[in-house]
Amino acid sequence: MALIVDHGLRPESAAEAAGVAAQLAEHGIAARVLALSLPGGAGLQERARAARRAALLEACHAAGAVHLLLGHHARDQAETIAFRALRGSGARGLAGMAPLSVAAEALLLRPLLDVPQARLFATCAAAGLRPVTDPSNADPRFARARLRQVGGLEALLAAAPAFAARRAREEAAVLARAATCLRLLPEGCAFLDHAALGRDATARALLAALVRMVGGRPHAPSSNAVARLLAAGQGSLGGCVWRGGWLAREAAAQTIPARPGALWDGRFRLPRDPSLEDGQVAALGPAAAARMRARHRHLPSLALAALPVLRGGDAMLAKAAHLPYRETLCAGLSAARFTPLGGPLAG
Template identity: 60%
Template sequence: MNFAALMAPLGPFGAAPHLAVGVSGGPHSLALALLTRDWVLARGGRLLALVVDHGLRPGSDAEAASVAALLRGQNIPAKILPLGLPPGPRLHERARAARLSALLAACDAAGAPWLLLGHHRGDQAETVAFRALRGSGPDGLAGMAPVRATPEALILRPLLSIAPARLEAVCAAAGLAPIRDASNTDPRFARARLRQAMDPDGPMAAALSFIAAGYAHRRAATAAAVATRLAQSVAFRPEGWARLDRAALGQDATARAALSAALRTIAGAIHPPPAMGVAGLLARGHGTLAGAVLTPSGILAREPAAVVPEWRGTTWDGRWQCSGHAPGGGGWPPDLPAIVRAGLPGLSPAPLLFRPAGGPAQ
């Protein structure tokens, strides 16, 4: 397996790169750690393996410790991340989200700007099939992206085109015995049932992976067109609002996708707003949707009624982080539109210093 060729399109990485890799102890993430170790050492860089102790079953802490010890025995520094996930519904879904959050936080703390994950061709096929069953559109059928940006690190998935049997062979060649997670074959979970119905090394998985690559190419072309349209028609402001030029935005499919992206950014939403709602808002030229408001004059702001008024620790409305007192008094710029000001935190006479989450202080 030419791992350098798999990594090449995910770069550039520069000299002496510092990477992190998520390792569950299963054969695929373990193989990724071994391959990445050799790749990093050849470039004079550093690798940190991150092992999540999910705490979902008795002995998970000991299992995580054994995985970390195995990695250290392979000259791979390892850190254990206790998850402490509470029981309840949607366990697998919540566990995946919490695990990724913990991995990214660890990357941020370690100063590692790249996080590698061991998803392979079978995982990609499973994702595409699962989304197809749920009625996903073209973007969903593109499956997992090989590169995804987050505030903490770039998420890289270099193994999406690799059959899992080849990764099993990497572990076998190193004389390592991976850990097998019984929940991956537990028929109580929909993904496990789908996994059992489809051979991850077989022709169906290969075909679904090929389909995902085609849709991913389309998704990349659409993203480039949307980025261009946004640059031409939307001016984002540091206080968390934007001014929209409706003539430059247009009324076509790219305009709908660009408006959807702008709405999601302004509202701080995880998922895009409903497509029919976006089309209606674009046609009207004003209105509210998914936590954002568009005025007839082209101001796109957080909908005041959607703002969460109470403090959440040091974060207000999931968007503003309080970091201390601003020197010399003052407040928000006096020329802010009223609709924007209505969706911002009020400042005291000795104002607090706010900054957008992940952004510069305001």
């Protein structure tokens, strides 16, 4: 199954997407167009990238597809490395896009990262396919488009394998350290043994990944900020609080409609239950957490307060994720899963 994303940012994009779907149909490939309606404004390409990824993964989940193959090629990889270098990325960023990465809905695979763009055009021509080029890719308003005008970017690819090998070694070290000092709970919080964690580069990498996960952020905080938090042994960073060994999310003020399958607070995937559609999802909050604390002593108060609950109309507290108790109004969010936006601890 082919998935085509129409961002809806140009008047002609719908016709282009339909044309690509028609070409695929001629070759016996089922295609589905995913139409987005993105508003203009600041950070357009970043927002488009995030919306595109979310739509593709949601379509995979709906179709029962466990693999999502993306078409990034060698020049895309070179541009990514150059863009990250200009932004001051470290070794992990300079490794470029990973050929395999993990999301809750599917594995993301990039099988064409070492294939030159010219070869792909030639392959399409030999197959009688007419490639469609998005003119936004040449729009000088965007930093990536300006990078595309720079010659010799492919030379950067020579450094990518070395950085990728270093990233793999770092991830292995992080997972090994986590096994000695970390207890990660499905309620989206973690307990860290500070002494076993240490203060070296692996400790900083592990703490950065945990802050990203527990905070529901797409990216880890800066290495300098993580180093300061590690040195202090407690504090706040990335929407998280580290105190008494516990790393927990601060209760968010976010309230969203309870759409089946939605991601709340960048952390919890709601169940695909149509009965949720009449409610709202919000954080449990400190007051309710205090009332429930005696029955859920395995969690720190901060983590308890940050869990999602379902509220419907004038109804009081419904069922909180992972916290079964008798005063429930419906099955609610008991099946919500901790699937952080930025992916797992490593990989």
